[in-house]
Amino acid sequence: MTTTVFIDGAAGTTGLEIAARLEGRSEFALITLTDDRRKDAMARAEALNDADVVILCLPDDAAREAVGLIANDRTRVIDASTAHRVADGWTYGFPEIVGRDAVAAATRIANPGCYPTGFIALIAPLVRAGLLPVAWPYNCHAVSGYSGGGKALIDRFAREPGIAWRGYALDFGHKHVPEMQAYAHLAIAPLFAPAVVPAYRGMVVEVPLPIEIIPGAPDAARLREALAAFYAGSAVVTVAQTAPESGEIVLREGVAPWDGMRLHVIGSEDGRQARLVAELDNLGKGASGAAVQSLNLISGLPETAGLSL
Structure with a gap:
């Protein structure tokens, strides 16, 4: 049976990458709106209600509005915005953490943020196993390709040549922190230090651990x-069994889309320190790839169908 899918916000970076992953897949039929109808409220409401699955690639307020336009109990929603990630009634779309069955059965799925995907992947299993404490002030240092900031940041990098590194959220108000704390089950919000570099895609998330204390x-x-x-x-998620041979992890420009994630645990020789590191594509497992993984699960398909791994 063919599943009809409407990507609301299909012209944005995440929406375009989701559509690319669905191209040529006979299991899905895309509902599309012409440019002159994309901002027509009636046309959008019709598409939202006609689809079996709606994928929202919108700003937070617009995503909330779109959900409010769905007037049936049949249409399932995957929201790539931040709007519903810690909201009641929504399932967090990280099947490796919350369970594949939970995602497959969900009617409302909140796609994880790109940075939280790396942080939660590293910390949640270790806290759950009792190997790391719930009440600890974890630090998270992360760097991403600039596409993670959407069209606004892409345009800024185009207008401001020569920037090699841009650190941000220095006001401690980054919107990803609540989900990082909630799904890692932490008593203390992590200290989050994100940055972007002039590579289009790619992400490295690190949590340093002073094991001795x-x-x-x-x-x-x-x-x-x-x-x-x-x-x-x-x-989708793999764990490296040895430290990188070069002692380095790099982000490169011009890499192909990738929907996997690679985790590293690197320990000092004296055993007093460790570094937990996640490598992923901010547009893959960090956004569009994750949405397609959830779409596969709710459609009863293999979760890796259409993904680049």
Whole structure:
């Protein structure tokens, strides 16, 4: 049976990448609106209610408005905005963390943020296993390709040549922090330090661990072992068994889309420190790839169908 899908906000970066992943897939039929109808409220409401699945690639307020226009209990929603990530009645679209069955059964799915995907992937399983404490002031340092900021940031990089690194959220108000805390099950909000670089896509998220002073924290080998066991059944998330040979992880320009995620646990020789690192594509597992993974699950299809892994 063909599933009809309407991408509301299909002209944006995330929407375009979702459409590209669905291209040529006979399991799905896209409902599209012409340019002159995309902002027509009646046309949008009709499409929202005609679709089996709606994927929202909109600003937060517009996403809330779109959900309010759905007047039936049949249409299922995947929201790529921040609007519903910690809202009651919404399932967090991270099947490796919340469970594939939970995502498959959901009618309202909140797509995770790109930075939180890396942070939660690293921390949630270890906190859940009791290997890292709930009440600890974790730091998260992360860098992303500029496409993660959407059209506004893409335009800024085009207008401001020569920028090599842009640190932001220095006012501590980044909208990703609530979901990072909630789905890692932390008592203390993490200190989050994001930045973007002049590469279009790609992301590295790091959580440094001063193991010697964290109560009950095991060594890096035990943390790596626990993560590997947690993700053993995943075709999307992998855990590196050794540290990078060069001692480096790099982001490169011009790389192809990638919907996987690679986790590292790197320990110091004396065992006193460790670095948890996640590599992902901010437009892949960090956005569009994650939405398609959830779409596959709610459609009863293999979760990796159409993904680049």
